[in-house]
Amino acid sequence: MTQDSRTRTIAEAAAATGLTPHTLRYYERDGLLLEAVERASSGHRRYTERDLAWIHLLTRLRATGMPIREIREYAELVREGDGTEPRRLALLEAHRDAVRAHLAEVQEHLATIERKIDVYADRLGSGAPVPEAAAG
Secondary structure, three states: OOHHHHOEOHHHHHHHHOOOHHHHHHHHHOOOOOOOOEEOOOOOEEEOHHHHHHHHHHHHHHHOOOOHHHHHHHHHHHHHOOOOHHHHHHHHHHHHHHHHHHHHHHHHHHHHHHHHHHHHHHHHHHOOOOOHHHHO
């Protein structure tokens, strides 16, 4: 298998991850990747499947609100290797707990919105006017 068949250009990696080339370069520059991205003889970046899998995890962590500094810390722990698993676990558990708390809060907000929708639907279905206090 040639290098080109196992790696992707930055444009291909961007398409595969849903990120921009600029963001991929930022992740590399800011120490968020596990290792330096391979370079072709031309100097162009070549992303491996391992790189893409890691980037996928980074995007999930970011999408769930993990701060860049914590992602950087997690990446540093992974790079350090054996012996850092308890600290990695603690970081991920703390983030999971924060995500769960946020989900519970969003579910409460959604329930309020659904109650308001029910008020409008009930009143509009019966032809009765919707008082501002009930609609608000």
